[in-house]
Structure formats: structure tokens, C-alpha cells
Amino acid sequence: MKxxxxxxxxxxxxxxxxxxxxxxxxxxxxxxxxxxxxxxSAVLRRPWAPVEEIVAKIIGVKPEVIxxxxxxxNRIVRGPQHRQPKSQSRIRT
Numbered sequence: 001m002k003x004x005x006x007x008x009x010x011x012x013x014x015x016x017x018x019x020x021x022x023x024x025x026x027x028x029x030x031x032x033x034x035x036x037x038x039x040x041s042a043v044l045r046r047p048w049a050p051v052e053e054i055v056a057k058i059i060g061v062k063p064e065v066i067x068x069x070x071x072x073x074n075r076i077v078r079g080p081q082h083r084q085p086k087s088q089s090r091i092r093t
Contacts, residue, residue, distance in 0.1 A: 008068045012044040018059045
């Protein structure tokens with residue numbers, strides 16, 4: 001077990017294996033959702049609610065099952081959320 005991995009969260013290898021069993025990888029998620037190559041894998045290390053939802057939907061469970069330490073009992077997301085990519089945040093009008 002990783003030293004800093006919260007107790008209760010799925011191990012990153014288990015998340016990857018569950019995705020692979022369904023024919024997915026983080027690279028495929030990135031391509032299909034318009035993210036940079038493999039950037040969705042950051043969800044294994046830090047909260048990123050939109051990608052947590054995508055991964056959970058593919059696996060067939062709710063995000064709070066995979067990452068219970070990131071959610072409260074009322075399904076409120078805990079911790080910082082991932083910002084938009086810089087290219088989207090600097091749109092000029």
C-alpha cells in the first residue's frame with residue numbers, strides 16, 4: 001500500500017484494472033473527453049470531480065465508492081477541484 005494513500009480509497013492499480021476490464025485506459029478517456037493525453041490519471045492522486053464521475057460511470061459504481069475520503073455523507077465533494085486547462089481559461093473576447 002502506498003504510504004500517503006487514504007485508507008478506504010481504492011488502490012490506483014485497482015482503478016486502472018477496473019477500467020482495463022471494461023476496455024478503457026486514461027489515455028482513451030482523455031481522447032474521448034478532450035483532455036490532454038493521460039491527464040485524467042491525475043485523479044488517482046488528487047480530487048478532480050468531473051473525471052471521478054467519468055471513471056465511476058465506466059466502472060459502474062458511484063465516485064464515493066472508489067474515493068470515499070473525497071466525499072462527505074451528503075455526497076459533497078471534499079478538497080480542491082481541478083481547474084480548467086489554461087488554454088480554456090485564457091479565452092479572449
